[in-house]
Structures are given as C-alpha cells and as structure tokens.
Amino acid sequence: xxxxxxxxxxxxxxxxxxxxxxxxxxxxxxMVQATYSDYVEWTHGARAEVVAASALWMPDGxxxxxxxxxxxxxxxxxxxxxSVQFNVRRTGVHYGFYNIPVPVGFVVAPxxxxxxxxxxxxxxxxxxxxxxxxxxPPAAMSGYVAMRVHLPHRKQIVRxxxxxxxxxxxxxxx
Amino acid sequence: xxGRLRADALGSAARGAAALPAAATALACLxxxxxxxxxxxxxxxxxxLAWASIGLAGHSMESLLMSLALSVGLSPLLxxxxxxxxxxxxxxxxxxxxxxxxxxxxxxxxxxxxxxVSAWIxxxxxxxxxxxxxxxxxx
Numbered sequence: 001x002x003x004x005x006x007x008x009x010x011x012x013x014x015x016x017x018x019x020x021x022x023x024x025x026x027x028x029x030x031m032v033q034a035t036y037s038d039y040v041e042w043t044h045g046a047r048a049e050v051v052a053a054s055a056l057w058m059p060d061g062x063x064x065x066x067x068x069x070x071x072x073x074x075x076x077x078x079x080x081x082x083s084v085q086f087n088v089r090r091t092g093v094h095y096g097f098y099n100i101p102v103p104v105g106f107v108v109a110p111x112x113x114x115x116x117x118x119x120x121x122x123x124x125x126x127x128x129x130x131x132x133x134x135x136x137p138p139a140a141m142s143g144y145v146a147m148r149v150h151l152p153h154r155k156q157i158v159r160x161x162x163x164x165x166x167x168x169x170x171x172x173x174x
Numbered sequence: 175x176x177g178r179l180r181a182d183a184l185g186s187a188a189r190g191a192a193a194l195p196a197a198a199t200a201l202a203c204l205x206x207x208x209x210x211x212x213x214x215x216x217x218x219x220x221x222x223l224a225w226a227s228i229g230l231a232g233h234s235m236e237s238l239l240m241s242l243a244l245s246v247g248l249s250p251l252l253x254x255x256x257x258x259x260x261x262x263x264x265x266x267x268x269x270x271x272x273x274x275x276x277x278x279x280x281x282x283x284x285x286x287x288x289x290x291v292s293a294w295i296x297x298x299x300x301x302x303x304x305x306x307x308x309x310x311x312x313x
Binding site: 018019037152154 | 193203
C-alpha cells in the first residue's frame with residue numbers, strides 16, 4: 001500500500017523523537033550510574049579499625065579512650081563522620097553501649113579525595129559497668145562508625161563496621 | 175498478507191524495544207532517586223517522548239498496544255538489572271529484590287498510565303495532523 005507524504009514525514013519525525021528519547025535516557029543513566037557505582041565502591045572500600053582502646057580509672061570515675069583509624073577510597077561526594085557507636089562485652093557479659101558523637105561538620109575527606117583519619121575519642125563508663133569492666137582480661141568492642149554521606153538528593157547514613165579489643169588499665173584509681 | 179503481519183509484528187517489537195531502555199532508565203532512576211543529579215521527574219520525559227512517538231507514528235491499535243506492552247512489561251526486569259550491575263555479590267539478592275519490588279510498583283502506578291496517556295497524546299496529534307492535511311498520495 002503506498003504511503004502518503006504526511007505519513008512518511010510523521011513517521012520520520014516519530015523515529016527521530018524515539019531516537020532522541022533513547023539518547024536522553026542513555027545520557028541520564030550514565031550520569032546516575034557514575035554516582036551510584038562511586039557510592040557502591042566507596043561503601044565497599046570504607047574501613048574502620050580500632051588502633052588502640054582502653055578502659056581507664058580516672059579521678060572522677062572511669063572512661064573509655066579509643067583511637068579509630070578510618071580509611072576510605074576517593075569519592076565524588078562529601079562524607080562526614082557522625083558518631084562512633086559500639087557495645088562492650090566480655091564472656092557474654094555486656095558492659096554498655098557507647099555512642100560517641102563526633103563534632104558536627106567533621107569532614108573526613110574533601111570531595112574527590114580519599115580519607116585517612118585517626119579519631120581519638122573518650123566516653124565515660126557508667127558506675128555499674130566500671131567495676132566489672134576494668135578488672136580482668138581485655139573485652140571485645142563491636143559496633144560501627146556512622147557516616148553521613150551527602151548524596152545529590154539526600155544525606156544518607158552509612159554504617160562502617162568496627163571491631164577490636166578493649167584493654168583494661170588501672171590508670172589513676174579513685 | 176502473512177508477510178505483512180509478520181513485518182507489522184516485527185516493527186511493533188522494534189518500537190517497543192527502542193522505548194524499553196528509556197522506560198527502564200526511568201524506573202532505575204526512581205529506585206536510585208538519591209543518586210539522580212536532577213529532579214527525578216525528568217527521568218520520565220524520555221519514556222513519555224518514546225511512547226508519544228509510537229502513538230504519533232499512527233500504526234494499528236494492535237501494533238501500538240504490542241509496542242507499549244513490550245516496553246512497559248519488560249522495563250522492571252531491565253531496571254533491576256541496571257540497578258544490580260555495580261552491587262557486590264553478597265548484597266546482590268537484597269538489592270535485586272528491593273529494585274524489582276519498587277520497579278513493579280512504579281510500573282503499575284506510574285509507567286502504565288504514563289504509557290497510555292503519552293501514546294494517546296501522540297495519536298491525538300497524529301489525528302489533528304491528518305485532519306489538517308488530508309493525505310496526498312505519492313504516485
């Protein structure tokens with residue numbers, strides 16, 4: 001069946017629009033994919049480890065001093081450490097949950113650069129835990145570093161696992 | 175006649191396949207909306223254009239519906255694959271499940287009505303053009 005001139009012209013426009021839509025969606029996906037794969041690689045590469053941790057008697061009680069090394073690959077968005085949170089246990093006995101906030105706006109790495117930061121943090125030990133915790137072998141710390149990641153449309157909290165031993169020291173006995 | 179039917183079916187499949195990446199990209203952008211560098215609704219413009227262009231082409235109703243069904247029906251699967259691509263093996267199943275569930279919901283709630291409305295708009299424009307310019311046959 002012969003095709004009218006209008007029909008031929010409209011079909012040509014239709015094919016051009018279809019091709020334009022295809023190219024636009026490929027460009028859009030390339031942009032999203034770049035950010036998303038960067039984020040996935042960053043979450044796989046981010047590491048937190050306990051460099052040193054000890055529970056100490058202090059003149060006004062007891063406290064946990066912990067040094068955490070945080071490393072992460074370069075990423076195209078800003079990342080901040082929000083807090084370090086962990087539980088302390090020894091042979092099945094729980095010696096408290098510790099949530100140590102990091103000062104607001106502590107930027108681990110500027111946009112596009114890898115992170116390599118050592119955090120020195122302190123938290124008081126509740127009196128009901130200090131007696132049992134400070135006497136005896138090292139305890140186990142397990143928790144995470146809570147990160148705030150600035151994605152294009154949201155600030156996402158990402159948890160990076162943190163584990164280590166908490167040594168007990170005598171410090172200054174009250 | 176049989177050959178023409180086959181050509182029609184192949185044509186509508188090709189048009190559906192061409193609209194499929196745009197539809198899947200919109201769904202993937204919806205799933206990964208936090209990573210989209212522009213307002214998320216912009217992701218729905220390419221599939222709307224693609225479906226409008228299919229409606230504009232002025233094919234038969236069966237051919238039009240086949241193209242729409244192909245692009246809308248397969249888009250959640252392709253979107254899940256797109257979202258799954260950079261995920262690590264240990265989280266792949268969870269990511270796939272979340273992406274597929276959200277894609278299916280968006281297909282039912284957004285993409286199907288959008289496909290029908292866009293194709294209808296394309297068809298309406300085609301109807302207006304046909305009415306304004308009666309066919310002049312090539313000889």
